[in-house]
Amino acid sequence: MKVTLLSDDTTKSRATAAERPKHPAELTPGTEEVVSGVWKITLPIPFPLRTVNIYALVGRDGWALVDAAMGTPEARAVLAEGLERAGLELRDLRALVLSHHHPDHIGLSAELQEQSGATVYMHPIDAAIMQAMWHGEHQRSFAQANQFFRPHGMPPLEPTVSSQLPPEVLNFVIRVPTAEAITCVEDGAEITLAGEHYRVIWTPGHSDGHIVLFRERDGLLLAADHVLPRITPNIGLYSEYNRANPLGDYIQSLEKVRHLPASLVLPGHGEPFRNLARRVRELIRHHAQRELEILSLLGRRPQHAYQLAEQVFGPRLKNDEARRMAVAEILSHLEHLRLGGYVRQERTDDGLILYAAV
Ligand SMILES: [Zn+2]
Numbered sequence: 001m002k003v004t005l006l007s008d009d010t011t012k013s014r015a016t017a018a019e020r021p022k023h024p025a026e027l028t029p030g031t032e033e034v035v036s037g038v039w040k041i042t043l044p045i046p047f048p049l050r051t052v053n054i055y056a057l058v059g060r061d062g063w064a065l066v067d068a069a070m071g072t073p074e075a076r077a078v079l080a081e082g083l084e085r086a087g088l089e090l091r092d093l094r095a096l097v098l099s100h101h102h103p104d105h106i107g108l109s110a111e112l113q114e115q116s117g118a119t120v121y122m123h124p125i126d127a128a129i130m131q132a133m134w135h136g137e138h139q140r141s142f143a144q145a146n147q148f149f150r151p152h153g154m155p156p157l158e159p160t161v162s163s164q165l166p167p168e169v170l171n172f173v174i175r176v177p178t179a180e181a182i183t184c185v186e187d188g189a190e191i192t193l194a195g196e197h198y199r200v201i202w203t204p205g206h207s208d209g210h211i212v213l214f215r216e217r218d219g220l221l222l223a224a225d226h227v228l229p230r231i232t233p234n235i236g237l238y239s240e241y242n243r244a245n246p247l248g249d250y251i252q253s254l255e256k257v258r259h260l261p262a263s264l265v266l267p268g269h270g271e272p273f274r275n276l277a278r279r280v281r282e283l284i285r286h287h288a289q290r291e292l293e294i295l296s297l298l299g300r301r302p303q304h305a306y307q308l309a310e311q312v313f314g315p316r317l318k319n320d321e322a323r324r325m326a327v328a329e330i331l332s333h334l335e336h337l338r339l340g341g342y343v344r345q346e347r348t349d350d351g352l353i354l355y356a357a358v
């Protein structure tokens with residue numbers, strides 16, 4: 001059975017044309033029922049992406065939520081409005097699935113779990129990273145990442161905004177359940193959410209423990225940040241504790257979902273879309289082109305990752321966060337190329353790591 005999209009008319013934003021941002025549907029917070037019993041709640045986030053989607057799956061005996069956004073005052077207001085619109089009460093929340101450990105997907109997870117007693121599902125890899133990041137070690141993991149990037153030519157970074165916030169402010173925006181409160185789910189697990197069966201598919205790449213959910217009955221794919229409609233998910237190597245080849249993982253994970261009989265894809269950012277195979281093809285092509293670009297730059301002379309990032313991303317490296325993501329992204333390509341035998345590393349006397357074409 002194919003999924004039917006509900007009419008747009010029920011979901012129009014109340015913003016006037018003048019208030020609407022450039023990509024109105026994607027950037028406007030709000031709530032809509034995308035498929036009978038499945039609500040997309042689009043919440044504001046304080047990042048360039050502007051919004052994140054979380055999905056409420058509603059059954060006869062309670063409901064489940066996929067992802068937990070961030071607890072900024074603006075997001076809390078939109079969420080409260082969204083739950084009311086969908087007729088949902090927190091006390092009936094039975095399960096919370098966290099697709100991956102990034103802050104815009106987990107911020108309200110502890111609070112929602114405590115208020116409802118919901119079971120929290122997550123892949124064990126990202127569950128462990130989430131504990132390490134958000135239970136007191138945020139400063140340390142930031143310092144580690146900073147050190148990891150130095151030999152790759154990165155200029156010294158300022159501490160991230162979140163690592164400078166006082167704990168009570170940070171805890172209001174991002175607070176995660178303890179390890180004991182999380183039920184780990186592995187690749188291929190079947191879970192029941194709001195009375196329906198979903199298959200957990202482990203899709204490492206965007207994060208090492210990223211998962212998507214597939215509902216075989218009608219081909220609904222909750223894709224989180226694995227396959228996004230308009231932008232390319234960030235695929236980066238951020239530390240030596242990462243899996244070694246995130247881009248290799250990502251391409252394999254794209255292949256893993258490419259032939260799913262998906263009737264509708266519900267992404268973590270942007271609007272739901274239908275043609276999964278085509279979008280997967282585009283993403284694979286994007287990374288192949290980026291690799292050719294990097295190889296041609298290395299054809300001129302050996303270079304470190306930051307030099308390459310400057311040439312590939314240019315003016316987009318406008319702040320530390322953009323620089324960090326860009327270098328991590330370049331490194332994921334370089335390591336993918338290196339493990340494929342196309343480039344090799346060279347160390348300079350002053351401790352820099354250069355990549356050279358083979
Ligand atoms: Zn993410």
Ligand SMILES: [Zn+2]
Binds near residue numbers: 052102225268
């Ligand atoms: Zn995201």
